[in-house]
Amino acid sequence: MMLLDTMSSKNTETRNRILKASLGLLEASQGKDVRMSDIAKLAGISRQALYLHFSTRAELLIATTLYLDEIKGTDDRLTSSRTAETGQQRLDAYIDAWGHYIPEIYGIAKALLAMRDTDDAAAEAWDNRMQAMKEGCKAAIEALSRDNMLSPDHPPEDATDLLWTLLSIRNWEQLTLDCGWSQEKYIDRMKALARRNFVKDE
Amino acid sequence: MMLLDTMSSKNTETRNRILKASLGLLEASQGKDVRMSDIAKLAGISRQALYLHFSTRAELLIATTLYLDEIKGTDDRLTSSRTAETGQQRLDAYIDAWGHYIPEIYGIAKALLAMRDTDDAAAEAWDNRMQAMKEGCKAAIEALSRDNMLSPDHPPEDATDLLWTLLSIRNWEQLTLDCGWSQEKYIDRMKALARRNFVKDE
DNA sequence: GCGTCAACTTGACACGGTGTCAAGTAAACA
DNA sequence: TGTTTACTTGACACCGTGTCAAGTTGACGC
Numbered sequence: 001m002m003l004l005d006t007m008s009s010k011n012t013e014t015r016n017r018i019l020k021a022s023l024g025l026l027e028a029s030q031g032k033d034v035r036m037s038d039i040a041k042l043a044g045i046s047r048q049a050l051y052l053h054f055s056t057r058a059e060l061l062i063a064t065t066l067y068l069d070e071i072k073g074t075d076d077r078l079t080s081s082r083t084a085e086t087g088q089q090r091l092d093a094y095i096d097a098w099g100h101y102i103p104e105i106y107g108i109a110k111a112l113l114a115m116r117d118t119d120d121a122a123a124e125a126w127d128n129r130m131q132a133m134k135e136g137c138k139a140a141i142e143a144l145s146r147d148n149m150l151s152p153d154h155p156p157e158d159a160t161d162l163l164w165t166l167l168s169i170r171n172w173e174q175l176t177l178d179c180g181w182s183q184e185k186y187i188d189r190m191k192a193l194a195r196r197n198f199v200k201d202e
Numbered sequence: 203m204m205l206l207d208t209m210s211s212k213n214t215e216t217r218n219r220i221l222k223a224s225l226g227l228l229e230a231s232q233g234k235d236v237r238m239s240d241i242a243k244l245a246g247i248s249r250q251a252l253y254l255h256f257s258t259r260a261e262l263l264i265a266t267t268l269y270l271d272e273i274k275g276t277d278d279r280l281t282s283s284r285t286a287e288t289g290q291q292r293l294d295a296y297i298d299a300w301g302h303y304i305p306e307i308y309g310i311a312k313a314l315l316a317m318r319d320t321d322d323a324a325a326e327a328w329d330n331r332m333q334a335m336k337e338g339c340k341a342a343i344e345a346l347s348r349d350n351m352l353s354p355d356h357p358p359e360d361a362t363d364l365l366w367t368l369l370s371i372r373n374w375e376q377l378t379l380d381c382g383w384s385q386e387k388y389i390d391r392m393k394a395l396a397r398r399n400f401v402k403d404e
Numbered sequence: 405g406c407g408t409c410a411a412c413t414t415g416a417c418a419c420g421g422t423g424t425c426a427a428g429t430a431a432a433c434a
Numbered sequence: 435t436g437t438t439t440a441c442t443t444g445a446c447a448c449c450g451t452g453t454c455a456a457g458t459t460g461a462c463g464c
Contacts, residue, residue, distance in 0.1 A: 117316040179363040
């Protein structure tokens with residue numbers, strides 16, 4: 001009968017060491033070639049002990065993203081755009097927050113994205129996160145709509161779909177890593193693109 | 203000493219059966235879970251014989267894309283936009299041709315895309331194809347520029363990067379498969395988006 | 405008819421990474 | 435003292451890719 005115990009089974013401390021190791025490796029390698037045994041080694045435990053905490057690679061990856069959010073305060077940052085006065089400002093603020101956020105999560109995102117094609121659990125986890133991010137897009141578009149500043153070109157749902165797609169991590173990857181755009185350039189252009197497409201003229 | 207032989211080693215007929223089988227499976231399964239043994243079985247040969255023709259999975263996949271292009275006449279279709287009179291028409295025509303082309307190559311594209319993260323050969327093959335497609339984007343933007351109709355918002359290179367990114371297969375996938383857009387809707391919206399962003403006002 | 409060569413066959417096997425199983429250890433606790 | 439918890443070591447199954455060796459079959463030239 002445990003009393004003074006650490007509230008949760010399996011030792012929280014070790015669990016955190018695992019998550020920290022996982023995150024570190026994922027960030028360092030941009031998601032490539034990170035095996036369970038690598039993570040175990042860095043966490044200072046045996047590979048098998050890893051499975052006592054996370055029964056599957058996908059599960060560990062998912063837990064790592066949650067851990068990352070906890071550390072970086074994702075939700076706070078992405079919802080800070082709510083304080084904006086106008087819809088236009090809100091759109092800008094959201095793109096700004098998201099644009100700065102991407103590089104921080106890129107490593108783990110890449111790993112999850114790679115698993116998405118083969119592992120259902122990973123796919124679901126990833127889709128959940130992206131759905132949350134889509135909510136942010138939706139909120140920004142609705143703010144525009146409330147201000148009566150949404151371009152008549154698109155119904156709100158379509159504008160949301162488009163904005164969401166525009167801001168995808170794959171697109172960030174292509175523009176910055178493949179095309180060599182700087183982080184500032186990416187953010188500026190995305191803001192301009194969004195403004196021009198979703199904000200009513202004049 | 204071969205004389206009446208089939209001009210190439212390893213029997214062209216079998217090779218074609220393999221490519222046909224590969225393409226069929228890739229299309230049917232959208233790129234997922236297609237193993238070498240599946241392809242061999244469908245082609246009516248042993249798994250080992252497959253390796254006599256293609257020494258690696260990546261090599262087979264790449265050959266399959268070339269085979270697909272041959273069948274569908276890719277180059278012709280994508281360069282047909284060259285006949286357009288104005289830059290604006292050319293941009294539309296290119297988006298139209300590409301938009302109709304994507305669903306036809308999606309299965310194999312998805313398979314190659316999944317390998318891109320792990321296999322260097324696959325990554326290079328894919329990047330080559332996408333570079334070719336980028337040339338088309340560049341040509342369209344340059345046609346606009348020649349007509350003095352390119353929006354002053356973007357330098358031509360940036361416009362090319364953006365258009366290329368906008369028309370990525372991942373974006374098509376997200377809008378049609380995830381968001382449920384129809385093929386027509388996708389093409390129409392992409393045209394509208396491109397027009398609004400890259401063509402000078404009024 | 406004889407050899408030979410090319411295209412294929414069967415069957416075995418190595419490798420890498422994930423996930424499982426069984427048995428043992430070491431410290432914490434009652 | 436005995437029990438429980440968190441871990442250890444070591445072995446192993448599975449899957450898919452790619453390799454190797456030895457055999458079969460048919461078409462060819464001579």
